[in-house]
Amino acid sequence: MHTRLQHIILIIGLFSLSGFVLSAIGARAAEPPSTIPPNVVGGTPVAPGDYPWLVGLLNASVQDEAAVFCGGALIDDGAPTASSQWVLTAAHCLVINGEVVSPSAIEVLAGQPDLTQVQPEQRHPVADIIVHPLYIYGYAPVNDIALLRLAAPVNVGNTLPVATPADAAFFAPGVDAQIAGWGNLLPQTGVQQPDIAHKAVVKIVDDATCNARYDRALGSEHLCAGNMPDGGVDTCQGDSGGPLMVVKGSTLIHAGIVSFGQGCAWPHFPGVYARTATYAGWINAVINDQPHVDVIQEGPYPIWPGEDVPDPTLFHISTAAPGEPFTYTLRVANTGMQVLDTLTITATLPGGASLIAINDGGIVADPVITWTATDLAPGEVIERSYVVSATTSVTTGPYGVMAISGSTTVTSSGRLPITTLINTPRLHLRTFAESEVEVGSVFGQLFLLVNFGQGNGAGVTTPIDVRAKIPPGAGIVAINSGSIVGDEARWQISGLSGGGSxxxxxDVRAGAVGSVFRITDYRAQIGSATPTLGATASQTVVNEARRYLPLIAR
Structure with missing residues (x-):
């Protein structure tokens, strides 16, 4: 019989999830680090009846025990409130290399927070998996949401209502929110998976503060919560897909889906959730077999120094060279459950941009480009694009789609506009270190500053001040071309050309066994401009020295 940890590792391998990675750093600059889906740290055990709607996703092939790899919630589907056939969870729990896993590969554990007490009747088969068709994985995943339709309704005593945009006051900044799941209890300093689900309280973090910490990558589909700035309470590996809950009157409502974060419960980086209210219409359409449509727009991706291919995982950064053509792409999806008979897609040209080409049969009535399409099947995605050039930075105008299904008309006005920086610096800062070192050893803590700006005017000619807070008691052995001032490491860079890095x-000497060296608060600043905060965090855990047998020649 396998241990529970072995089963969880098996599940992670099967589903390509990123649990049990003990560091939120990447291997090389040209391949950005994976952001880690977070789970509950700093909580207490869930008591029976606390969250009857809380569910765990299980590997259906493992029947000798319950090894939860992600969470979810039985949501109110309009049936009697004691039962539901629908589970709301995260898309990244169910997608492997761009493909959705088979419903027969997973089961849903419902009505039992203690994994040692699971009965066969508490494991429920899945009939359908509906991942949002516009789910995109990257540094900051977008549309990280999915629905599971169970083979039969499950009665757990109560279900969780879904938040709508009208409920915004209940998940406003500063409001207490509740989290729960079977995730790692340690802040990635090791692995401690609980048998009993844990719960905790975190505060909703305002969009501006959270967005600054995540390289300005977040949009209206994201919601942040944590214990800022100290950390210590958060979701962690194993809790992905679980609910972020807030109080509305005498009940709780589903405000967010555990999605990603830098580390778990680390200072300065709150957890990021898919904002449930953004998807209330989609959830309703899927559950009630109705039409729905959605659209997103993407601009030119940034290019890492020394690379030729743009990096789509950093789709939140848009830069272009002055006078050179670049493309905006609209991705339109049938996100409902009925065929869309006709679609009208529109995009407004950015002010100051010159139109070079319209792809896919569109026509322009300045400044609006219009495309049409027909017979879009549920889950199908189409792309429409146009090419422009500009000499200075531009921002896209309104865009959207109107679709007709039978006698029903549905619309979407997309997401936030895109600003493409031209002849303007775009700094990006991240840090790297080994996740584990031996006691007494010396290890390197690296910082990479990149200027993704393009064009002669994108270079920074004035000094750039880079500072990093050093954890108390850290043994700094040496600093490359910088200095230590108080509790900060400081560097001053004379300038940085566009496309440069x-x-x-x-060098840091490892402390006592079990000590942790964590970098979460660092920044780059040009003069008095708003600083660019570090986009990643790193953690190095000190372990005992390993003993090696001497090599004996024969």
């Missing part, structure tokens, strides 16, 4: 670093 620079590595900074320091």
């Amino acid at each position: 620079v590595f900074l670093g320091m």
Whole structure:
């Protein structure tokens, strides 16, 4: 019989999830680090009856025990409130290399927070998996939401209502929110998976503060919560897909889906959730077999220094060279359950941009481009694009889609506009370190500052001040071309050309066994401009020295 940890590792391998990665850093600059789906740290055990709607996703092939790899919630589907046939969870729990897993590969555990007490009748088969068709994985995943239709309704005593945009006051900044799941209890300093689900309280974090910490990558589909700035309470590996809940009157409502974060419960980086209210219409359409449509727009992706291919995982960064053509792409999806007979797609040209080409049969009545399409099947995605050039930075105008299904008309006005920076600096800062080192050893802490800006005017000619807060008691052995001032490591860079980058670093002596060296608060600043905060965090855990047998020649 396998141990529970072995089963969880098996599940992670099967579903390509990123649980049990003990560091939120990547291997090389040209391949950005994976952001880690977070789960509950700093909580207490869930008591029977606390969250009857809380569910765990299980590997259906493992029947000798319940090894939860993600969470979810039985949501109110309009049936009697004691039962539901629908589970709301995260898309990244169910997608492998761009493909949705088979419903027969998973089961849903419902009505039992203690994994040692699971009965066969508490494991429920899944009939359908509906992942949002516009789910995109990257540094900051977008549309990280999915629905599971169970083979039969499950009665757990109560279900969780879904928040709508009208409920915004109940998940406003500063409001207490509740989290729960079977995720790692340690802040990635090791692995401690509980048998009993844990719960905790975090505060909703305002969009501006959270967005600054995540490289300005978040949009209207994201919601942040945590214990800022100290950390210590958060979701962690194993809780992905679980609910973020807030109080509305005498009940709780579903406000967010555990999605991603930098580390777990680390200072300065709150957890990021898919904002449930953004998807209330989609959830309703799927459950009630109705039509629905959605659209997103993407601009030119950034290019890492020394690389030729743009990086789509950083789709939140849009830069272009002055006078050079670049493309905006609209991705339109039938996100409902009925065929869309006709679609009208529109995009407004950015002010100051020159139109070069319209792809896919569109026509322009300045400044609006219009495309049409027919017979879009449920889940199908089509793309429409146009090419422009500009000499200065531009921002896209309104865009959207109107679709007709039978006698029903549905619309979507897309997401936030895109600003493409031209002849303007776009700094991006991240850090790297080994996740584990031996006691007494010396390891490197690296920082990479990149200027993704393009064009002669994108270079920074004035000094750039880079500072990183050093954890108390850290033993800094050396610093490369910088200095230590108080509790900060400091560097001053004379300038940075567009498309350029620079590595900074320091050598750190590992402390006592079990100590943690964590970098979460660092920034780059040009003069008095708003600083660029570090987009990633790193953690190094000190372990005992390993003993090696001497090599004996024969």
